[in-house]
Amino acid sequence: MMKHTHCSRLLITLSAALLPLACSPAWAGKADDTLNVAFDAAPATLDAYKESDRPGLALGRMLYSGLIQKNQQTGEFGPAIASAYKFTDDKTLELTIRKDVRFHDGSLLKLDDVLYTLNLVSSKDYNARFQNTVSWIAGVDKVSDNTIRIRMKEPFPLALEMLSENLPIYPRSYYEKAQSDMGVKPIGTGPYRLAESQPGSRYVFERFDGYFGSKPAIQRLVVRILPDANTQYAELLGGGLDWIWRLPPDAAKRMASQPNVDVKSSSIMRISYININPAFQEGKSPLANVKVRQAINMAIDRESIRKALVGGSSKLTDSACNPLQFGCTTDVRTYSYDPQKAKALLAEAGYANGFTIDMVVANPPRSILEAAAANLAQVGIKVNLVEQQFGTAVTNWRDNKVALMAANWGSYGIADVALSTSNFFKGAGDDLVKNPEVVKLLTAGDTSVNRDFRATQYGKALKIIADQAYWVPLWNHSLNAAQAKNLNFAVDSDEFPRFYKASWK
Known part of the structure; x- marks a missing residue:
């Protein structure tokens, strides 16, 4: 049998990686004051104004400061x-x-x-x-x-x-001289500076002693790009990494059983939802009837699905926003799981025998929507799941070619309903309802700096959206991260890991 002399060299499958290791890893980082982390994708650029993906934007928060x-x-x-x-x-x-x-x-x-x-x-x-x-x-x-x-x-x-x-x-x-250089040789005012890099592979950051704010507790940060999840798991268990993130629920559960690993689940701004299009087929589909839309909400056993397939620190949402956001009132009409009431509403709407409809799945795991479709089938609504890339799904939605769309939304990490509710219901391209009263209320909230006034306008709009059952709120997301026991760190609710907050125990 082959013997491994260094745990950090283990490249093993997930099932094997999560078995107790025979060796005790010498955790990376504490002795040399270096925090070793991994992302599964490389940033396209380190220029914060040109980057779009979260790993690159997260690194930007190490390099740059805002006003x-x-x-x-x-x-x-x-x-x-x-x-x-x-x-x-x-x-x-x-x-x-x-x-x-x-x-x-x-x-x-x-x-x-x-x-x-x-x-x-x-x-x-x-x-x-x-x-x-x-x-x-x-x-x-x-x-x-x-x-x-x-x-x-x-x-x-x-x-x-x-x-x-x-x-x-x-x-x-x-x-001014060479904007393109900022993407590979950034100069900022942030708590860390880029010391060396192998673009697409490895980035080394050092604490910036000239930083005007509180200095990071950890001297060096090494970010490696490891697309394969099993490699990340093995490196963490072997001591080659101190932190990884975005673990699926099953991997997080197994990692939590390891003696030298902490798994942290953070509630984040991202929410899952099913958007309902009352204007589908020129308003002649069953979705034009509010009782049908309400029946769809009542037919889905959201809590059972959340508990079984989502887990972590996720929680059910009742409004068209995330409760972590300013203006996201939860004082709205809610729809508890009640398949019998859903059937009664369908009958009242003239669909006692149910109907068949398509649901575009833009990015939640298909298994989640299969569970929701099974719930809907029990009340007579047969749902055909149609998987599409998010961009394609959004284009088709805006062209009024989609009846139901299941997706998730992160609000750009901004804790304000102006970037959630208003995105979907203020009359722009994603709003196929275009309820004039809702548009008016959201516009008023989005163009005032008076917080009390804004909260009132948003609250009224969210109540209308819930009463009319324009969408099915599902849950807010949680983000699972696994880290060395000797590390103090947690991801913030805006889904950004701010490594300058990390410290050793």
């Missing part, structure tokens, strides 16, 4: 590059810029760097990857030697959300 910083636990905003901020009116925000912020090349951040960055990325020709982070900016002006003024196109309540990490400040002298 302000959000406390992910309390939801409060505090200082970062800006030492203070204030709304001077509904469309104007003034920020005081610190004078002791340094870029990774040692140069001091200047007011001109802030003006240059924000005016550039919000310009028509720049093409920032996520336009919603910059499209609200009308212009940025200098007020004094340490103060800038951001002018909004209209009142934008998410301004503080965007200024916290979503709008990093770049050094003008560097970025």
